[in-house]
Amino acid sequence: MIDILRDLYNLPPIEIKKLAGYDNVNYLVTTSNNIFIFKTYTYDKDLFDLVVAESELLDHLSKSNDNHYPKPIKTKNGEWTIIIDFDRRRTIIRLLSYLEGDFLAEVKHSPTLVKAFGVFLANTDLQLQGFNHYTIRARRYVWDIQHLDLIEPFIQDISEPHNRSIVEYFIQQYSEVVLPRLYELRKSIIHNDANDWNVLVNNGQITGLIDFGDVVYAPLVQEIAVAITYVIMGKKDPLQWAGYLLNGYHHHFELETMEIDLLYYFIAARLCISVCNSAHSKKLDPKNEYISISEEPAWELLNVWLSINPVKAKNKFRTAVGNPVEQADPVEKKIEKRHQFISPIVTLSYNKPIYMDRAAFQYMYDVYGNTYLDAYNNIPHVGHSHPKVVEAGQKQMAILNTNTRYVYDLLDEYAERLLSKFPSKLNKVFFVNSGSAASDLAIRLARHHTMHDNIMVMEHGYHGHTIAGIEVSDYKFSKKRGPGQKPWILKTPIPDTYRGKYKGEDAGQKYASEAMDLLHNFGKPVAAFIAEPIVGCGGQVPLAPGYLQHLYGAIRAQGAVCISDEVQTGFGRLGDYFWGFEAQGVIPDIVILGKPMGNGHPMGAVVTTDEIAQAFEEGVEFFSSFGGNPVSCAIGLAVLDVIEEERLQHHALEVGNHYKHLMNELKQDFSNVGDVRGSGLFLGFEIIDENGKEHTSLAGHIKNELRNRNILVSTDGPFDNVLKSKPPLCFTEADAEMVVENIYEILKIQ
Numbered sequence: 010m011i012d013i014l015r016d017l018y019n020l021p022p023i024e025i026k027k028l029a030g031y032d033n034v035n036y037l038v039t040t041s042n043n044i045f046i047f048k049t050y051t052y053d054k055d056l057f058d059l060v061v062a063e064s065e066l067l068d069h070l071s072k073s074n075d076n077h078y079p080k081p082i083k084t085k086n087g088e089w090t091i092i093i094d095f096d097r098r099r100t101i102i103r104l105l106s107y108l109e110g111d112f113l114a115e116v117k118h119s120p121t122l123v124k125a126f127g128v129f130l131a132n133t134d135l136q137l138q139g140f141n142h143y144t145i146r147a148r149r150y151v152w153d154i155q156h157l158d159l160i161e162p163f164i165q166d167i168s169e170p171h172n173r174s175i176v177e178y179f180i181q182q183y184s185e186v187v188l189p190r191l192y193e194l195r196k197s198i199i200h201n202d203a204n205d206w207n208v209l210v211n212n213g214q215i216t217g218l219i220d221f222g223d224v225v226y227a228p229l230v231q232e233i234a235v236a237i238t239y240v241i242m243g244k245k246d247p248l249q250w251a252g253y254l255l256n257g258y259h260h261h262f263e264l265e266t267m268e269i270d271l272l273y274y275f276i277a278a279r280l281c282i283s284v285c286n287s288a289h290s291k292k293l294d295p296k297n298e299y300i301s302i303s304e305e306p307a308w309e310l311l312n313v314w315l316s317i318n319p320v321k322a323k324n325k326f327r328t329a330v331g332n333p334v335e336q337a338d339p340v341e342k343k344i345e346k347r348h349q350f351i352s353p354i355v356t357l358s359y360n361k362p363i364y365m366d367r368a369a370f371q372y373m374y375d376v377y378g379n380t381y382l383d384a385y386n387n388i389p390h391v392g393h394s395h396p397k398v399v400e401a402g403q404k405q406m407a408i409l410n411t412n413t414r415y416v417y418d419l420l421d422e423y424a425e426r427l428l429s430k431f432p433s434k435l436n437k438v439f440f441v442n443s444g445s446a447a448s449d450l451a452i453r454l455a456r457h458h459t460m461h462d463n464i465m466v467m468e469h470g471y472h473g474h475t476i477a478g479i480e481v482s483d484y485k486f487s488k489k490r491g492p493g494q495k496p497w498i499l500k501t502p503i504p505d506t507y508r509g510k511y512k513g514e515d516a517g518q519k520y521a522s523e524a525m526d527l528l529h530n531f532g533k534p535v536a537a538f539i540a541e542p543i544v545g546c547g548g549q550v551p552l553a554p555g556y557l558q559h560l561y562g563a564i565r566a567q568g569a570v571c572i573s574d575e576v577q578t579g580f581g582r583l584g585d586y587f588w589g590f591e592a593q594g595v596i597p598d599i600v601i602l603g604k605p606m607g608n609g610h611p612m613g614a615v616v617t618t619d620e621i622a623q624a625f626e627e628g629v630e631f632f633s634s635f636g637g638n639p640v641s642c643a644i645g646l647a648v649l650d651v652i653e654e655e656r657l658q659h660h661a662l663e664v665g666n667h668y669k670h671l672m673n674e675l676k677q678d679f680s681n682v683g684d685v686r687g688s689g690l691f692l693g694f695e696i697i698d699e700n701g702k703e704h705t706s707l708a709g710h711i712k713n714e715l716r717n718r719n720i721l722v723s724t725d726g727p728f729d730n731v732l733k734s735k736p737p738l739c740f741t742e743a744d745a746e747m748v749v750e751n752i753y754e755i756l757k758i759q
C-alpha cells in the first residue's frame with residue numbers, strides 16, 4: 010500500500026492503520042504533516058459510478074466550505090477515483106482529507122449541541138440544493154426510506170416473531186400514511202446517514218459530517234428523520250430531543266408542514282431499516298460487531314416509538330418549529346353528535362369517555378395525543394392492528410369476498426385448521442359473524458337434536474344480545490330493567506369458590522349435585538346446558554374445579570347436550586389451555602366462538618359433532634350472508650398463524666402468572682383486594698370493603714383513576730366490583746407491572 014500511495018499520490022506515509030467499516034475497507038494514513046483517509050472498495054461497475062458521483066459531491070461541498078466535509082484528493086494524474094489491482098483484487102480506491110474531532114456519539118449531548126447539529130445539517134442540505142447527479146438520482150438503495158420495500162426480504166432474519174410483527178406494523182403504517190403523499194414531498198440529494206458516528210464535534214461545536222456513502226436523491230425530510238433517529242436513541246424524552254434538532258434545522262432551512270407531520274413515520278421506517286439490516290448482516294457475518302452497533306438501541310427505540318401516539322409526535326414536532334398544533338374537537342362535542350344518531354343505551358366506558366384515533370398491539374391512541382395501555386380488550390386478541398391480520402384482510406378483500414353458496418379454498422382451509430384445534434369428535438363448524446349469532450345457532454342446534462326447548466343456564470351468564478341470547482343470559486334477563494326469566498329456562502347457581510357456599514376441594518362436585526337436583530326438580534327435559542368455563546360477566550369467576558366433569562354426564566344422561574361458550578375464554582388466552590373446557594377436563598357437544606376469532610373482524614362460529622350437525626340438516630337450509638366469507642376465513646387463518654408463531658398461549662401463561670403474582674402481593678398490602686382469580690391473561694380482581702362486601706364504588710374509582718392514568722381496565726360482576734383485565738396477548742410483564750403499580754398508588758391515596 011505504501012507503494013500505491015507514493016506512486017499515485019506522492020505520499021510518503023509514516024503510519025497506516027486499518028479502520029472498521031460497514032461494507033468497505035478504509036485506512037488512516039498519517040504522514041509527517043497530514044492525515045488522510047484511504048478508501049478501498051471491491052470493484053463493481055455501479056459502485057464505481059457511485060463513488061465517482063460521491064467524489065463530485067464532496068468537491069461541490071468543499072467549494073463552499075473548506076473543512077466541514079472530507080475533501081477528495083486527486084492522484085498525480087488528476088483523478089479522484091480510480092481502479093487498481095490491490096490485494097490481487099480489482100479495487101476502487103480514493104483518498105480523502107481527514108477531519109479532526111470527536112464523534113457526536115461519544116460526547117455528552119446538550120440541547121444546544123443537538124440544535125447546533127440541526128443547523129449544521131440544514132446548511133449541508135442547503136449547499137446540496139445546488140448539486141445534481143444522475144447516478145445518485147437513479148440509485149435504489151436499501152438504506153433509503155423511500156424504498157422501504159427493499160428491506161422486506163430481510164424481515165425474516167429477525168429472530169423474535171413479535172419483533173418481526175412490530176417491523177411489519179410500521180412498514181404497513183408507512184404504506185398507509187406516507188406512500189400516498191410521497192410524490193408531493195420535495196426531493197433533494199441528501200447525505201442520508203447523519204447518524205452520530207458520522208458527525209464530528211470540536212470544542213462543543215458541530216464541525217464536520219463524514220461518510221457520504223449513503224447519499225441518495227430522496228424526500229428532503231428523510232435527512233432530518235435519519236438524524237433524529239440516532240440522536241434520540243437511549244434518550245428519556247425522545248420527542249423533546251427530536252424537537253431541539255428540528256428547531257435548529259427549521260430555522261435555517263424551513264420544513265413544510267407535511268414534512269413535519271410525516272416525520273413520525275419516517276423515523277419509524279428508518280428504525281425498521283436499521284434493525285432489518287442488522288438482522289440480515291448478522292446472519293451473513295455473525296462476528297462483525299460494527300454491523301450491529303446500533304441494533305439494541307434501535308429495538309429499544311422502536312418499542313418506545315410504539316408507545317408514542319403519532320398525534321403527540323406530530324404536535325411536538327410542530328411546536329418545536331413554532332407551527333400551530335392541530336386541535337381535535339372536545340369529546341363532549343363528539344358525544345353530542347353521536348347522540349343525535351346513536352341511542353345512549355349504547356353506552357360509553359369511563360366517567361371521561363375516550364375519543365379514539367388508532368391503536369397498535371397493546372396500545373390505543375386518542376385524538377389528543379394520549380397513549381393508553383390496553384389491559385382490557387380481549388377482542389384484539391393478538392394485538393390491535395396486527396399487521397398479519399390487517400394484511401390478510403386487505404389482500405383477500407381485493408381478490409374475492411363472497412358467500413358460502415360458492416366453492417372457494419379458504420372456507421375448507423380455515424375450517425380444517427380451526428377444527429384441528431379441537432378434540433376429534435368436534436368435527437363440524439358453522440360460521441356466523443358474532444358471538445350472539447353463534448349462541449343463537451347453538452341453541453337451535455341443541456333444540457333440533459333433542460327435540461326439546463328448555464335450556465339450563467348459569468347464574469350471571471351472558472351469551473348474546475339476540476332474543477334467544479337474552480333468554481339464556483341471566484346477566485340480562487335478571488337485570489332490573491331486564492325481561493325476566495322465561496318458563497323454559499332453568500338457572501343453576503354459579504359454582505363460585507370465593508363467594509359461593511361451597512369452597513373446599515369438593516366444591517365442584519357439590520355445586521354439580523345441586524345443579525342435578527335442580528334439573529331433576531325442574532321436571533321437564535332440557536335441550537342443553539350452556540355455560541362459560543370462566544363466567545366473564547359474573548365477575549371473571551372460574552367454575553369450581555371438577556364442576557363440568559360431574560355435571561356433563563348428568564346432562565347427557567337425560568338426553569340434553571352440553572354447550573361451552575368460549576367466546577371469551579378461547580384461542581389460548583387461558584395460558585394452560587387453548588379452550589376453557591379443557592381446564593375442566595370435559596369435551597362439550599357444542600362450542601360457541603366469537604370475539605378473538607377475527608381479532609376485531611366480526612366472526613363467530615359454532616363447532617359441534619357430526620351427529621348434532623346431521624340432526625340440523627333435517628331442518629331448513631342454513632345460510633349466513635357473512636359467516637365463513639373468504640375475507641373472514643383469511644383473517645381467521647392469520648389469527649391462528651400469529652397465535653402459533655408468536656407462541657401467544659405460552660406468553661399469556663407467563664405474563665399472566667407474573668401479573669397474578671404481583672396482584673397477590675398487592676392483596677397482602679390492601680385488604681380491599683379480596684380475590685385475585687382467573688388464568689393466563691383472563692384475570693379478575695375482586696374489590697371489597699372492610700366487611701368483605703362487594704365494594705362497587707371503589708372498583709369504579711380504580712377503573713376511572715386508571716383511565717386517567719392512561720391504563721384501560723373495566724369492571725364486571727353482579728355488583729360491578731370486579732376489575733377485569735383481559736389484554737391483547739402481546740401484553741408484557743412490564744405492562745403488567747405498570748398496571749399493578751398504578752393500582753397500588755390509587756389504593757394508597759384513596
Ligand code: PMP
Pocket residue numbers: 442443444445446448471472473474541545574576577603604
Ligand atoms: N358470549 C359471551 C361469553 C360473551 O362475552 C359475548 C360478548 N360479550 C357474547 C357471547 C356475544 O358476542 P357478540 O357481542 O359478538 O354478539
